[in-house]
Amino acid sequence: MMGEEESSKEPMQFLSLNEENTCNDEVLTSNSYSSSRNVITTLASSSVNSQLPAAAGERLVSDPLLFPLDNPSTESYVDVIFSPMDDGPAISSISEPNGTGEILDELTILQRSRKTSSEYLNVTVSDPQKEWESSNSIVSGSNTYVTYLITTNTNIPDYGGSDFCVRRRFKDVVILSDRLNESYRGLFIPPRPDKSIVESQVMQKQDFVEQRSLALEKYLRKLTEHPMIKKSDELRVFLTVQGRMPLPASIDVASRMLDGAARLPKQLLGESRSMIEPQDVVQPAKGGRDLLRLFKELKQSVVNDWGGSRQPVVEDDKEFLEKKEKLRDLEEQLTDASKQAETLVKAQQDMGDTMGELGLAFIKLTKFENEQAVLNTQFLRAVDMKNVATAAVKVSRLYRELNVQTVKHLDRLHEHMGLMLAVNHAFSDRSSALLTVQTLISELSSLHSKAEKLETTSSKIFGGDKSRIHKLEELKDAIRVTEDAKSCAVREYGRIKDNNRSEMKRLDSERQTDFVNMLKGFVTNQVAYTEKIGCEWANVAEETSRYAKEST
């Protein structure tokens, strides 16, 4: 169940000051901050892989957490989080039996899934490999792509098994995402990782693949956490069926449009059916093959906006509209907070870096004085300098580690910001479904009035009766089909509304839990690390205290 080996070591590494944090250092010293931020984000997600060693001093923890200690001489909060700093690494995970004292987000995720049921569905992504597309291309090697090994472990009965291993490429994930979007309109479906054509060219191949596989894992995990999607067939098939991707791709928009364009003249001439079929109604008009339907709905939306006539069915759910406003607000604040969080992280990083450089400069000075010393007083000074320098270097490392943790926690802001995309998508599902209903209703009313007209007029042309009756029959036919379509559309609209409602509730509660945990995690880390930093400096102050007496 472990992800890449490196990442499982990462939380262990950060506590041992002696070894070089090669993983962290490489990641955190990327050239541009924005690119490194993405890597930091993936660093954050990579820790989700690792298991949590149980804490030795668990019981002690609940006290400092709830009842802050006044006397630093007794075991402080710091000591528990950082049990022996200089020997081997050990993380104390602060978790109480009933799960309320969480810090690390691994616990959060486990917590959430634990709460819902005893069912689990764990997915990991690993082992990226290059494969060649068997095509008749002249240039060999030009059609290579990367596949990822997707390992699933579950006890859900529908899966008919407990362990699965399949190979998938990124294209397959795109297909999965598209299919889910089609089947689950109205739900807040987690957005999939970007295609990022630019990044794949710019970044080193290995880095890019690493980044992508972490992103994929994150995405799949989010899918497995969604209460409805985790039960979906599409996901199950994606995770379990061996060989080539079993889900057929929805054909891309361009060819759909071309298809539609080809059909349109026939529709207009009446050769092919120009009505909106009931089975089509469950998909939005946009991006579909039915251009005529697209035009009709477009016309309807214009009528909605400009026409004075009140529609029989409008978005009347006040609660929904209120919630929508609130979510819009939230999105705005989230964006801002996420940006400020990034700035904060950068400032912390810079602080750590400069502190480290200062320490190094003093170490050089110390060495210099020691080598060149002629008088005893210079040796004394060198000792003082060394104390400060060593502390500065240690503190610098602490800042770096604090930052890694901070990123992990504050990244939740960023995540929820991403979720807003899913929310907007779900809301647009709703409004397009509503538009379909409205279009059908006005179709119906125009059909009805046509039929009425036909019924009341008598044929003035000899022999015209037959064609009139024929036309009437056709109209009645059309009305029936359109009625069916309308009921379908109304049902679909209702379904989407229900989805929206349940999702909003779920989002609210999950977001609140997430944010509370984020705040707790962030604050706890700040407390732990700044306390440790304070101790380091207090030691130096102690060691140089003789100067204090002289200057008073």
Next chain:
Amino acid sequence: MNALQRSGSGSMAQSPRSSTSQAPYLTVSVTDPAKMGNGVQAYISYKVITKTNFPEYQGPEKIVIRRYSDFVWLRDRLFERYKGIFIPPLPEKSTVEKFRFSAEFIEMRRQALDVFVNRIASHHELQQSEDLRTFLLEDEQTMERERSQETGIFKKKPADFMQIFKDVQSRVSDVVLGKEKPVEESNPEYEKQKNYIFQLEDHLAEAQKHAYRLVKRHRELGQSLSDFGKAVKLLGTCEGNSLGKAFSELGAKSELLSIKLQREAHHLLMRFEEPLKDYVRAVQSIKATIAERANAFRHHCELAETIKFKEIDLNKLRLTRSEKLADAEREYEQLKADGKESKRKFETIVKLMNEEIARFQEQKTIDMGVVFHEFAEGQAHLAKSIAEAWRSLLPKLEACSSSLETPDA
């Protein structure tokens, strides 16, 4: 401000707090910076308050008004008169920043000037200087007159001085590189000392650079905490109920911490970075003394050369029994006297420098010890108060999360 002990040479062993008039004391404080004049002519004036029981000072207390160029005058006079002694350094001239006159700049300058005068006042030789008395006692017009007289070498032959300085540097590096130049001391111990001073300046400058950056980082972190706090508060308004409150409290704490960081940044600037800069300046002042010593040595050597040639001439004249002999003999005697004098001057410088370097090192160990101690204390205090502030939020966050666990209506 207990200036004597902050910058004291130690050799006087005086306690200015002793109110008994037996123990001699001389303390100065530079205070009350005030902006004078307008536009390009603007400058800062300082109140210089002298408290002493030295007999030459005719009174226990005197207050005068001085400006930066008066301090420069004092430094130049002392430099010329007390060759071999490390004259305390002055803060930079900074012609550009002067126009901005930020509060921070003024305060740093005032502090540095205060330290400057007190170091002079506590140096066993410098404190006897007449120029110091002029500086501390004369009224402003007299001071201005003195300043404009400018007999110091800085005004007269600035080019020459720079040349001497450059010569010393190149000579030192030549010796370091192994090239021997004739007119230079070949004292290995002294070479080591010179080498030490030059390298020390580089190391210190680097440390000071990072110290300055550290100040900036504190400011930046403070700013980002403030912005973050505001954003978090706004985010809280979207949530409502206990979570919203938690957010707004966190935001408030964050803003509070921002203030602490800004304060520490200022503290670091004045008590960590500035002393390091002062250390660098002191080393530069020593370099100037090194140049003086080289100057004196060269002068002495040249004189010795001249005397030698004169002796040869003299003997020639003696043999030829020329009338010029008497004049030549007089000149020769004069040269010999000058030679003796230049030798004495040089040897004084050497002796003084040896004493000074020992004193300097002792003093610097103390100075830096204090700086480090205060730095560590400041950082420890900051970190601990940050930890405390965050910690105070934990119970509320805990309550918040448990209220979310229990499903409410």
